Amino acid sequence: KEKVEITKEQQALMKIITDAYNRHQIPQDVAKKLLQDQYSAEENFLLLTEMATSQVQVLVEFTKNIPGFLSLDREDQIALLKGSAVEAMFLRSAQVFSRKMPSGHTEVLEERIRKSGISEEFITPMFNFYKSIGELHMVQEEQALLTTVTILTPDRPYVKDQQAVERLQETMLDVLRKLCVLQHPQEPQYFARLLGRLTELRTLSHYHTEMLASWRMN
Numbered sequence: 394k395e396k397v398e399i400t401k402e403q404q405a406l407m408k409i410i411t412d413a414y415n416r417h418q419i420p421q422d423v424a425k426k427l428l429q430d431q432y433s434a435e436e437n438f439l440l441l442t443e444m445a446t447s448q449v450q451v452l453v454e455f456t457k458n459i460p461g462f463l464s465l466d467r468e469d470q471i472a473l474l475k476g477s478a479v480e481a482m483f484l485r486s487a488q489v490f491s492r493k494m495p496s497g498h499t500e501v502l503e504e505r506i507r508k509s510g511i512s513e514e515f516i517t518p519m520f521n522f523y524k525s526i527g528e529l530h531m532v533q534e535e536q537a538l539l540t541t542v543t544i545l546t547p548d549r550p551y552v553k554d555q556q557a558v559e560r561l562q563e564t565m566l567d568v569l570r571k572l573c574v575l576q577h578p579q580e581p582q583y584f585a586r587l588l589g590r591l592t593e594l595r596t597l598s599h600y601h602t603e604m605l606a607s608w609r610m611n
């Protein structure tokens with residue numbers, strides 16, 4: 394049973410990434426808005442586009458704090474951002490949905506999103522993903538590292554120097570793996586479960602264009 398230990402450098406790396414992740418929250422809290430008022434399908438669609446747009450800006454700022462990211466080829470940086478923006482948006486939506494809320498709030502939030510205009514066929518896979526993320530009860534360091542690992546996916550379209558991205562992603566995966574072992578000692582397969590969510594996330598993201606195109610406007 395090897396003793397898992399996070400090195401000083403890995404500790405520092407994790408702090409930089411987690412602080413950056415927490416700093417770059419979405420300006421106005423979309424969950425609060427949805428809990429306060431009931432919006433029409435058009436208003437919900439507008440809210441989603443506004444949120445997604447501000448999320449992209451947040452993502453760009455966040456990646457600047459990923460050690461090594463700015464040393465990548467500039468065009469590769471853009472390819473990584475473009476390739477991960479939708480996944481990062483769904484991952485953040487899942488994390489917002491899974492936040493501990495006063496009793497009854499999550500149910501209201503779910504109901505409002507179910508009725509927001511999204512086509513029926515996408516509701517189930519989307520909430521299955523949100524609930525599978527919620528069940529992991531990730532600590533904020535794990536959330537930040539999981540988003541970082543998603544951004545640093547080497548096989549995004551148009552990435553030229555995949556090796557350089559792979560090296561960075563490996564560095565982050567090593568920290569995440571150790572963190573999972575230390576945070577969830579009772580669950581040796583926790584890290585594997587976490588990575589399995591990234592596969593589900595990629596599938597959900599394939600629906601994104603169709604989800605927008607089929608938004609049920611009145």
Ligand SMILES: O=C(NC1CCCCC1)[C@H]([C@@H]1CCCCO1)n1c(-c2ccc(Cl)cc2)nc2cc(F)c(Cl)cc21
Nearest residue numbers: 419423424437440441444445448485486489490509604
């Ligand atoms: O604005 C949203 N998410 C932002 C995106 C940037 C990061 C912060 C969260 C959307 C909007 C809100 C208005 C109704 C329709 O869903 N949203 C989605 C969602 C995302 C993609 C599509 Cl195509 C459909 C729905 N899932 C959510 C889960 C949630 F818990 C909350 Cl609070 C909002 C959620």
